[in-house]
Amino acid sequence: MSALPLLLVPGLMCDHTVWDPLLPHLSALYPCQVVDHGHADSLTQMASQLLLDAPPQFSLAGHSMGARVGLEVLRLAPERVSGVALLDTGYLPLSSGVAGEEEVSKRMHLLQMAQDKGVREMAQTWAQGMVHPNRLRDTALMEAIFEMFERKNAAIFAKQLHALIHRPDGSDVLSRIAVPTLIGCGRQDAWSPPSQHEAMHQLAPHAQLDIYEEAGHMAPMEQPHVVADSMLQWLSRC
Secondary structure, eight states: OOOOOEEEEOOTTOOGGGTGGGHHHHTTTSOEEEOOOTTOOSHHHHHHHHHHHSOSSEEEEEETHHHHHHHHHHHHOGGGEEEEEEESOOOOOOOSHHHHHHHHHHHHHHHHHHHHHOHHHHHHHHGGGTSOGGGGGOHHHHHHHHHHHHTSOHHHHHHHHHHHHTOOOOHHHHHHOOSOEEEEEETTOSSSOHHHHHHHHHHSTTSEEEEETTOOTTHHHHSHHHHHHHHHHHHTTO
């Protein structure tokens, strides 16, 4: 029997570039399709769009915001998903009080920068905390990230930020997942740290939990061989 399609869901302002380093390892065994969120401004809308275009049955891997979209896909149509990978992500809604206000303020500051100075300059600031510190001098990696962001504009950034700020609580979905699950993140992911993924694992204890050494938030681009091996192990159970 042929392998089920694998849908690859990118995160905030990201596209196929995040997944490209993994494709030589994955696409020989699994038909891969990278999802585009278009102009959607909610995670539910992104999940609904994905389901409209998706095959009847599929595996799904999401990175960052894309993994939150994956949780919403599972909320809407769990019977269609044969396995899910949640990479460098989170599951809780916006915090109340000061913590939530600070998150919104930081996101709005980046949006203002994108609107006033351009997406590339915003990406240069954003990326400082999104890769392993040693990779900040990796010109090829950093340029790939900047160019990826530049393919989208400030209007799309605003819509995707709106989706994240108004994100639903994914705790209930995590606790109900009944298919093979991978929870993975970079050891030096400062935005979505390993402790956050360990908390996710407590809600889905059957999941495969992998921490990728020498990688930050952009683990699929920073350590593609390691992430691909992790995903292949997960996919073998789907």
